[in-house]
Amino acid sequence: MTPVDALPPSQLPMSRRSMAIAAFSTVVEWYDFTLYLFLATVLSRVFYGGGEGSLVATLAGFAVAYLMRPLGAVVFGHFGDRFGRRPMMLISVGMMTAAMLATALLPPQSAIGPAAGWSLLALRCIMGFAVGGEYTGVVAYLMEGAPPRRRGLVASLASAASEVGALLAVAVSALTVHALSQADMDAWGWRIPFLFGSALALGVWLARSTMQESPDFERQRALDTIPRQPLRYALAHHRTGILRGFAISALGSITYYVGITYVPAYLTSVGRMGEALALWMATVAAVVVIAITPLVGALSDRVGRRPVLVGLALMSAILPATLFSVMANGSQLQALLGAVALAAVAAGVSAVGAVSTAEQFPGEGRLTGLALGATTATAFFGGLTPYVAQIVIERTGWAMTPGIMIAIVGLCVLPLLISMPETAPAKCPLREPYAGRG
Template identity: 45%
Template sequence: MSEFDPQAQSDPAASSNPQREKGRRRSMLVAAFGTVVEWYDFSIFFYVATILTTEFFGDRTDSLLLTLGVGAAGFLFRPLGAMVFGHLGDRVGRKSALVVSAVLMAIAMLGIAIMPTYDAIGIWAGVGMVFFRCLSGFSVGAEYTGIMVFLMESAGSNRRGLAASWAAANSEVGALLAVGSGAFLAATLSPEAMSSWGWRVLFVLGALLAALMIPLRRMMEETDTFKRLQQAEKSKPALKHSRSPLLIAFLQQPRAILVAFLISSIGSVSYFLNITYVPTYIEEVSDVKNSGSLALGTIAAVVAIVITPFFGIASDRFGRKKTLAVLMAVFILTTIPAYALLGDGNSGVAVFGAAFLAVPAAGWSAVAAAMVPEQFTGTSRFSGMAIGYNVATVLFGGLSPLIATALMSSTGLTLAPAIYATVIVVVAGIPTLILARNMAGRPLAEVDHDKDLVSV
């Protein structure tokens, strides 16, 4: 019998074993919680970028750009981590890759928390910051992609959109935790205390959350897809050693990698410019205090968390492509006007602008969480998706705040970030709708189907 027989392996949620079903649900909850830690890690850096600028790079006119560049440097290591962890995830297991990445995340955030400042050790403070940001970027090469893969492979056929949207929603929880913690400390501490040690508390909290994930992830159960891959390799040992999952992805699934890149490009631009970058943007164009801008960022994160599951449900019911098409239209028509509201100077109008920007960004992430892993077969899903997603995140995620700030500085246009985001949505969105395969509601065995394993 084929290892990917649709009649025998159609729905991971259709187990008649209550204990196995309980373990599957527990594993999904643990996996979904992991995105909280990942996005807390990367979000908190940008939320306190103005403080880190002074503490690690001195008070020069170009220091903010330098700090944002360090943040972007962390993203440059994501593809490298993706290649390593993608191979590990497809060969050794989804769970093992996620455990190792949690260990490295904890080390990276703790390292930043205890790093001496520029006044204490000079240029070496900036060097240390770059090292730990790169380590953080390397470690999260497995995170969001691995979690989306795990949730997608563990959910029922008609609920993959909702289940995978947990990853997107919890990424907003991580962002909310970051901006909420930052806003709380900024409001309760003096500016001197916040600059001196308050920001370190934020990174210590992230390190503790990452450390907590280690024992939890060790209790996770592997997905049915990976178990079937293991069984296939036992029957055909040559499959395990003849080709790497990464090579298989490049040779057999280049279209899937391209689609993953295109979808993730829009998701990265929208998330980092419509949600994460909002506090920094408001501080730059409206001269708002740090506590006020972080409060607006909190509002954007709350809105994103609330609406994300509804977009996951919509993608299950109406299809991924139709939902993405509607979101594209909203992006194109509203991003520039919403950014104009942020710079209006009226706090009530700015609140509306921040909240509205978060809606299409959260919606796109929710749909992409299931749609991207559905582009790949089971053999090299982790590897292929990790490359497509993380390369897009480098180019259009970590670099977007830096590019947006540079565009404003060079052109004098305060709406430059909105124009940049709109152009990316149009350029990447149209080919996405043409090339992507729509697997919503299809049995997991059909999505996983790989010709190399059919005869097993």
């Protein structure tokens, strides 16, 4: 047996503690971003007056802030590719902690007028910038530290943990809405979920400070192959990977943000149910997602990334339009079943998408490649789509709109997924990392 001390840095085992911290620290990122959507109707009253168009203004703020994700991803990706995954993740979660705490302390529109809405938007932009480096950094860290034939399962834990964050967000929101009157909720109750989130983020920062550096980055450092200019390097060597990462993430983003996090606001806006019941329904869907995500990640290790992604793209093209129609017009039980089915599809795409996007790149320039591909797609197909869906529904009354949007993306990315080479190590030879400098 080869002694650990004799192994090259890329083969040194990552401690289970570091892997667990990385996997479950995505809780805080998704807690905050889904919290904003789950409390969208409340925030529209507190910061935008609650009149006509206030919900659209709130969702527009979410969309604008989300456009900061690619910028943040490129900046943090450059930092992570040059100086390491660990310091990058410490800085990003530190910014998130400060932004969430500041949001919890914001004065409402009744106190400072329109400045309240602008202040909320500014803090969302800071959050979006910080989150740009979060998820891709964690996924890359997990993939680089996982046993090759268990990458799908291990990387999917980041997706599962993010769903724990979403579950926490919807549960805390539902409990707060249920426990308080609307007057108390609008006056001060909305601050409670954000204060909880800032404490959660601080805990994640403390845990991450004890993590090891990624073994793949240590390999780059030992071999002196760290790119000097990661952005130029990624554009020169990773163009195909960037395109594939964009396609995978586009499908994952629209199924997640329209098929899961937008659903409570959708059900409320079409008059199907009140805020509290819609949030409890989203809680059930989040539990289903947490259960399904690691199963799909393990399945992709067994049968490959490509067949799983192709199957999920087909389901995305066929199911959502009908499911949104059922949720809008059926019974409450049918609405619940529709929400659970949408969540299951989104969970599957997130699970296999996490590892398959990271596997499009060698270690050198990986974070920058993910920033240009996956994170850019998330900004457009995650941040903008709930806003667009709400606008179209308000103007046309067509309840199937969100499902049609998902179906269009599913059909558009399907040809690229079918032609994509397999990246699961169990199904193909492992690629050797590029050893040049850029």
